[in-house]
Amino acid sequence: MxxxxxxxxxxxxxxxxxxxxxxxxxxxxxxxxxxxxxxxxxxxxxxxxxxxxxxxxxxxxxxxxxxxxxxxxxxxxxxxxxxxxxxxxxxxxxFPDAEELGEVVVVGTGIIDLAKDRKTPIAVSSVPVKIIQEKIGTQDVTMTLVNTPSVYVSGQSGGFGDTNMRVRGFDQDNTAFLLNGQPINGMEDGLMYWSNWSGLNDIASAVQIQRGLGSSKLAISSVGGTVNFVTKATEMNEGGFAYATVANNNYIKTSAGYNTGISEKGWGLSVMLSHWQGDGYNEGNFGEGQTYFISAGYRPNDTHGFNFLITGAPQFHDQNFTKSISSYLEYGRRYNNNWGTYKGQYLTERRNFYHKPVANLNWDWNISETASLSTVLYASWGNGGGTGNLGNRIRTAEGRIDYDAIYAQNAAVTNGDAVSFGSEPAYITRASMNLHNWYGLISNFEKELSDNLTWNVGFDLRTYYGKHFRVVSDFHGLNSWSENVRLRDQNNNHETYGTFGTYKRVTATESFRPSAWQAAFNSYPEDQKIAYSNDERISYGGLFTQLEYATDTFSTFFQGSISNQYHQRFDFYQYADQALIDGTSSQATGTPLPAGIEPGTDSEKVNNFGYNAKGGFSYSPTMQHSFYGNVGYYNRQPYHDNIYLNFTNQVNPLTENEKIFGLEAGYGFSSAIFSANVNLYRTSWKDRVVTSSDIVDDVVTFESNFGTEQLHTGVEVDFKLRPVDGLSINGFASIGDWVYKGDAVTQVTDENRNVISFETEDFDGGKVGGAAQTSGGLGFAYRINKMISVDSDWRYYADLYSDVGAIKENLKLPSFNILDAGVTFRMPLGADKTKQLKIRGNVNNALNTIYISRLTTARFVEPGDETYNGLNVSNQGYFGWGRTWNVTLRYDF
Incomplete structure (x- = not known):
């Protein structure tokens, strides 16, 4: 028993x-x-x-x-x-639940081109909201992507919002940036001004970068890749948050948000407000701004979903520009010569200020089990500009602005009425204004033709009207500022009748404070504009389609698009008006234009047609292994600023579409504890043309620089490892070979395109500058216990060359390392532990590495030259930030 x-x-x-x-x-x-x-x-x-x-x-x-x-x-x-x-x-x-408004809803699911929209793999990296919230600190949103292959960010020392991000060596105007599927690159030049988007740190729910060809279905032709910023939308559950951040150089930021949750009738509202300000890392880099975000969602039934969103980030920030290395060595690496004091009070010569509200209305329609339609109607209203000097600037012995001496100088001007370059020296601060209204409509229809075949088709419409002019920002004691404007006729020629030609006098008596909020509501009389005043209209229409066939192990796709752009420029300043033509204007000085010549304020209308096509395949023989290959060709229209010459209405007769051809291949491995990707790419960019014009002895000539081909090839590797519970390790490496190929041609022709001269210069093999061609990184995150975790990221950059355009022998900058570290403390609160208190601390560039992040000249060392780390100290550029820190206290409820 x-x-x-x-x-x-x-x-x-x-x-x-x-x-x-x-x-x-x-x-x-x-x-x-x-x-x-x-x-x-x-x-x-x-x-x-x-x-x-x-x-x-x-x-x-x-x-x-x-x-x-x-x-x-x-x-x-x-x-x-x-x-x-x-x-x-x-x-x-x-995977997100498409049947309800989620806690963070991705609205416009057919518009936002995330990598999931195509089963064919691509070179992609994603940054979730947790990383954005914890690691961004006082930095631009571009810094969320620095721990990914082939991404280089520079220019932080310019001021808040002045960073420059390059992907695979291509500048920002050649990378597509999308906000909830809406293109946000400047329509005139393709550039990005990150100060306009300072609020993205607060409202983004994810950032995804697709390097190279990407998965975007829109009729956009990005060379470097596509970056998707996905914002929050109306949240499902009631709750909110509040946080405060303090950082080096007197930086402070406060933010709060609340969401009502979705009611039984399908309505919901989410709001967020924040304020920030700081002195900036460099001297004279003060900045201040706000962010607001309002999202209203409505789902009347299971078929339709609507979401209205409006957000904006009015801000101003004082700027620092590139300087010689010798200046930094003499005055310190935080030196900025764009500011000074008046009677002991801080003043700056260079202030950027802007307010760019963005609104969109999304409609998602589940037509049937196999068909859906997503549409977004959006608008943007940008108002602001940047300040600078006109007239006789006076500096202190340290090279800063001597405003006390300037006020004394202006006080000596007769009656306080100054004339540009007159006999009495004077000085004003001017503001170069850039205003625009931008409206667009994007729609995408998706149809499952069978279990394996899916078809998308849609359109992308945009219209943009921009205004550019200058006004006086600060008279510094003067009463007025006058300029003589030399006029052009309708053929863009400066009139030369009489001894002094034909002019008009412009006198400004009003000043306009450089404020983002005021710029949104100010009116600017035409008679108060100085230096220039011109508008432009840009309209865009595109059609796109995608066909994808996919099984469990194999997929293939084709995407194609066509687009047309319409451009026109309107000049209100440098062309003769009717009063001057008739010789009756009281403003006329010099000789009036002869009668019979028509005014030429409106440019010729220009239409450009473009297209792109890309396709690819993937093969996944097992759950762990996948292979892919993509190919794409873009025939891309030139930007508006390359169409009209020398800031006039003169149309560039030699502008043609740029041609881009891309090849990609890759391999991916995934297991329970380890995943890795290897990507190979080759991108060729041809037919880049920059043209200017001149008039010599009444003969119009055009000088065109036919840029050499840019050929970018490289390999990228990234991996994630989770060897034990609580520990994750990630890393990346990218090696590129970005060079100019062939010859650069400078051709001079007359207006009938007869060749006057033709010169060829060899740039073959010249290194493309502005971004590190070799980079790598290693990071980890470790959870010590349920409440405390630590993380750190190390990055290495090498083969960085000066950002000087096509050049046979470029200047190589020293390589450098950066180490960032952070710690997070979390404490659940409340009886049900649904509330949370979190403290996050970051130290960026923890080792205080001294490095040069960018040079804009390529001056080599000659015998007898002073040097710094092997560089001629006369070179112009930026040092990177030294050690910085920030601490955030956040409460979620």
Whole structure:
């Protein structure tokens, strides 16, 4: 009996032992790839459960050897995961629930081109909201992407919002930036001004960069890649947050948000407000701004969903420009000569100020189980500009602006009425204004033709009207400022009738404060504009389509688009008006134009047609391995600023479309603890033309620089490793070879295109500058316990050349390393632990590395020249930031 009892006890213990165990795993966003902190993990039919940590990891003790886990996260489709043994379940992906407004809703799902929209793999990196919130600190939103291959960010020392981001060596005007699927590059020049988007740090729910060809279906032709900023939308559950950030150089930021949740009738509202200000890392780099965000959602039924969103980030920031290395060595690496004091009070000569509200209305229509339509109507109203000097500037011995001396100089001007370059020296601060109204409509129809075949078709319409002029910002004690404007006729020629030609006198008596808020509501009389005043209209229409065939192991796709751009320029300043033509204007000085010559204020209308096509395939023989290849060709229209010559209405007769040809291939591996990607690329960019014109002895000539081909080739590697619970390691490396190919040709022709001269210069093999061609990084995040975690990122940059355009022998900058580190403390609050207090601290460039981030000249060392780290100190550029820090206290409820 005793033996039977002992055997029974042993059986119970064995059974009990085998039924006890631990399950582990990682929950990630199936679209963006980032972890989902706070996801619920429950054993089905029991009360046993846990939630994921900030890395999406979970550890759960279970008393059964098999069963089903129920994985849920607000806004995502709940997933049942069966288990038949304990141990690691690997990575579990959840996907957004398209049937409801999620906690963070991706509205316009057919418009926002995330990588999920195509099964063919691409070179892509995603940054979830957790990383944006924790690591951005006082930096521009561009800094969220520095830990990804082939991305280089420079120019931080210019001031808040003045960074420059390059992808695979291509500048910002050749990378497409999208906000919820809307193109936001400048329509005139393709450039990005990050100060206009300072609020993205607060409202972004994710950032995804698609390097190279990408998955965008729009009729856009980006060379470097596509960056998608996905903002928050109306949130499903009631709640909110508040946080405050303090940082080096007197930086402080406060922010608060609240969402009502979605009512039973389908309505919901989310709002967010923030304010920031700081002195800036460099001297004379003060900045201040706000961000507002309002999103209203409505889902009347399961078929239709609407979301209206408006956001803006009015700001001003004082700027620092490139200077010689010798100036930094003499006055310090934080030296800025754009500011001074008047009676002891700070004044700046260079202030950027802008307010660019963006509004959009999204409509998602689930037509049937196999068809859907997504449409977004958007608008943007930009108002602001940048200040600078006109007249006789006076500097102190340290090279800063001597405003006390300037006021004394202006006080000596007769009656306070100054004349530009007159006999009495004078000085004013002017503001170069850039105003615009931008409206657009994008729509995409998706149809599942079969279980394996999907078709998309849509259109992209945009219209833009911009205004550019100058006004007086500060008279500094003067009463007025007058200029003589030399006029042109309708043929863009300066009139030379009489001894002094034909002029008009412009006199400004009003000043306009450089304020982002005031710029949005100010009116600017035409008679108060100085230096120039011109408008432009740019209209754009594109059609795009995509066809994709996909099975479990193979997929292939084709995308194509056509587009047309319409341009016209309107000049109100430098062309003769009717009064001058008739010789009756009281403003006329010099000789009036002869009668009979018509005014020429409106330029010729220009239309340009473009197209692109791309296709590719993928093959996944197993769940762990995948291969892909893509090819694309772009025939891209020139930007508006390249169409009209020398800031006049004169049309460039030699402008032609640019040609871009791209090839990509890649391999991906994924397992429960390790994933990695390898990408190869080759991008050729041809037919870049920059043209200027001149008039010599009444003969019009055109000088065109036919740029050499830019050929960018390279390899990229990135990986993620989760060797043990609580530890994640990630890394990347990119090696590029970005060079100019062939000859550069300078051709001079007359207006009939007869060649006057033709010179060829060899630039073959010259290095493309502005971005590090070799880079790498390694980072980790470690959860010490449930409340404390630490992380760090190290980056290395090499083969960085001066940003000087096509050149045979470019100047190579010294390589450098950057180390960032951070710590996070979390404390759940409330009886149900649904509230949270979080403290986050960052130290960027923790080792205080001294490095040059960018040079804009390429002056080599000659015998007797002073040098710094092997560089001629006469070179102009920026040093990078030294050690900086920030601490954030956040409360979520």
């Amino acid at each position: 005793k033996r039977i009892y002992l055997a029974f006890v042993a059986l119970l213990m064995t059974t009990f032992a085998f039924s006890q165990g631990t399950l582990t795993g990682t929950i990630v966003d199936g679209e963006l790839g980032g972890p989902l902190p706070g996801a619920s993990v429950m054993v089905k039919g029991t009360s046993t459960g846990t939630s994921t940590d900030f890395d999406g990891n979970f550890t759960l003790d279970v008393n059964q050897s098999s069963g089903t886990l129920v994985i849920s996260y607000i806004g995502f489709v709940t997933k049942n995961v069966p288990f038949s043994t304990t141990g690691s379940l690997g990575t579990i992906s959840l």
